[in-house]
Each structure stands twice: as C-alpha cells, then as structure tokens.
Amino acid sequence: MVVAVIADIVGSRRLPDRSEAQRLFDETIARVDGEHPLAERGLRPTVGDEQQGVYRALDDALASLLLLQLALPDGAEFRFGVGIGQIHPVESEHRSLSDGPGWWAARQAIEIAHERQQRAVPSSRTWIVGAPGQTEVMDTEIAVSNMYLLARDAIVTRMSGRERRLAYGRFNGLSQRALAEQEGITQPAVSKALHASGATALLDGLTMLMGGAR
Structure with a gap:
C-alpha cells in the first residue's frame, strides 16, 4: 500500500x-x-x-x-x-x-x-x-x-501569512529572535503570535507525527 x-x-x-x-x-x-x-x-x-x-x-x-x-x-x-x-x-x-x-x-x-x-x-x-x-x-x-x-x-x-511563516521557520529550527529580525517585530511579539494562532500546538503535533524528530 x-x-x-x-x-x-x-x-x-x-x-x-x-x-x-x-x-x-x-x-x-x-x-x-x-x-x-x-x-x-x-x-x-x-x-x-x-x-x-x-x-x-x-x-x-x-x-x-x-x-x-x-x-x-x-x-x-x-x-x-x-x-x-x-x-x-x-x-x-x-x-x-x-x-x-x-x-x-x-x-x-x-x-x-x-x-x-x-x-x-x-x-x-x-x-x-x-x-x-x-x-x-x-x-x-x-x-x-x-x-x-x-x-x-x-x-x-485562520492563521495569517506571518503566523504561518513563523510556524514554518520555528519548525525549521529558527529561534524566536531570528524570526523577529526577519519579520521586523519584537521577540515577545513572535512568542505571542505563535501561541495565540495555535501554531505552538500545531508544531507539537507535527513533531509527534514525524516521530518526535526535527
């Protein structure tokens, strides 16, 4: 199959x-x-x-x-x-x-x-x-x-383009500080966006789906 x-x-x-x-x-x-x-x-x-x-x-x-x-x-x-x-x-x-x-x-x-x-x-x-x-x-x-x-x-x-970019970058191992520099925002703003959008839960699920390895 x-x-x-x-x-x-x-x-x-x-x-x-x-x-x-x-x-x-x-x-x-x-x-x-x-x-x-x-x-x-x-x-x-x-x-x-x-x-x-x-x-x-x-x-x-x-x-x-x-x-x-x-x-x-x-x-x-x-x-x-x-x-x-x-x-x-x-x-x-x-x-x-x-x-x-x-x-x-x-x-x-x-x-x-x-x-x-x-x-x-x-x-x-x-x-x-x-x-x-x-x-x-x-x-x-x-x-x-x-x-x-x-x-x-x-x-x-429901995620914005920025929220999806942050989620994808975070899964690829970029730090919140690096993502903040890319987006021209602060690190706390990145953290807030990841949590408020559901990206954090989404990425935890993705990690489990891929056998826990990133």
Missing part, C-alpha cells in the same frame, strides 16, 4: 495571473520537499489546477502537506485528497502513467474535502479515503486521522 495525493488549487479561477501562481506553487513545493524530503514522488502538476504526488506512509503525507500549507503565502492555497491503496504503472508511448485504487480513493477524498468546504466545514482542506479492502484497524486509523485533519485545517486556515 502507498499513499496517493491529489492537490488542487483553491480558487484557481480567481487568480489574477495563473502562470505566476503556478511558478509560486512550484517553487514552494520544491523548497518544502528539499528541506523535508518525505515524498516518494513529490507533488507535480498534471492538468488544469491539479498536482499529484506519492508517499510511502500516511504520516509522511500528512506531515509534508502541513508543511506545504504553512510555507505557502497569503492567497495561495491547496485542497488535498489523500488515498490509501495500491497504485500501478500504466504503459504509454507519451509519458509515464499510474492508476489503481489508491488514485481512485484520492479522487473521492478530494471531492469530499471540497464538498465539506462548500457546506458544513468551510475550513476543510484535507481528507483521507482508504481503498476498498482495508482492515478494520486501518479504517479506525483513517477516521482518527480525519478528525485530526478537521481540527488542524481549522487552525491553519
């Missing part, structure tokens, strides 16, 4: 410069993957406003997607569908392709995330679906993970 991820750009039709936005997304994905290489095959554009990537484990996928959310600037957002299941290569004369239950589950997951965002949970950005045939234990793990994602996305979507 692997973890397949489909990402689409939130509000892509409202972007004033789609090409410039794509450059920004590409650069941010490359930076996050370079600093935290968790993907087996990192997110890459496919068609329209979609990206696809593959991860070896669910923890790796969830950690990488959160780091990407934190690294993106204001006005740039992804929605993620995470599918757990088999994928396999498909022969083609044009380019390498893959298919399988993992991708079908990821497609279903992103549709659920979008529906939740449009209706009951506007902050929803990420959802997980397991392909048919998962064990009861896996189903329970997915349910718990989706509960975590609902809370996590609610925190991230």
Whole structure:
C-alpha cells in the first residue's frame, strides 16, 4: 500500500495571473520537499489546477502537506485528497502513467474535502479515503486521522501569512529572535503570535507525527 495525493488549487479561477501562481506553487513545493524530503514522488502538476504526488506512509503525507500549507503565502492555497491503496504503472508511448485504487480513493477524498468546504466545514482542506479492502484497524486509523485533519485545517486556515511563516521557520529550527529580525517585530511579539494562532500546538503535533524528530 502507498499513499496517493491529489492537490488542487483553491480558487484557481480567481487568480489574477495563473502562470505566476503556478511558478509560486512550484517553487514552494520544491523548497518544502528539499528541506523535508518525505515524498516518494513529490507533488507535480498534471492538468488544469491539479498536482499529484506519492508517499510511502500516511504520516509522511500528512506531515509534508502541513508543511506545504504553512510555507505557502497569503492567497495561495491547496485542497488535498489523500488515498490509501495500491497504485500501478500504466504503459504509454507519451509519458509515464499510474492508476489503481489508491488514485481512485484520492479522487473521492478530494471531492469530499471540497464538498465539506462548500457546506458544513468551510475550513476543510484535507481528507483521507482508504481503498476498498482495508482492515478494520486501518479504517479506525483513517477516521482518527480525519478528525485530526478537521481540527488542524481549522487552525491553519485562520492563521495569517506571518503566523504561518513563523510556524514554518520555528519548525525549521529558527529561534524566536531570528524570526523577529526577519519579520521586523519584537521577540515577545513572535512568542505571542505563535501561541495565540495555535501554531505552538500545531508544531507539537507535527513533531509527534514525524516521530518526535526535527
């Protein structure tokens, strides 16, 4: 089993410069993957406003997607569908392709995330679906993970661009003093922003998700 991820750009039709936005997304994905290489095959554009990537484990996928959310600037957002299941290569004369239950589950997951965002949970950005045939234990793990994602996305979507930058920098090991210099604010202001935004709790959870190592 692997973890397949489909990402689409939130509000892509409202972007004033789609090409410039794509450059920004590409650069941010490359930076996050370079600093935290968790993907087996990192997110890459496919068609329209979609990206696809593959991860070896669910923890790796969830950690990488959160780091990407934190690294993106204001006005740039992804929605993620995470599918757990088999994928396999498909022969083609044009380019390498893959298919399988993992991708079908990821497609279903992103549709659920979008529906939740449009209706009951506007902050929803990420959802997980397991392909048919998962064990009861896996189903329970997915349910718990989706509960975590609902809370996590609610925190991230309320954060300002500065608060996300501070959280990402703090996770990368920068001191509050260094972050204050970067942002042109005081160290107490950095501390207040990290706590008030929920970033401190978010980063503690991320550390646990990545096995306690930073």
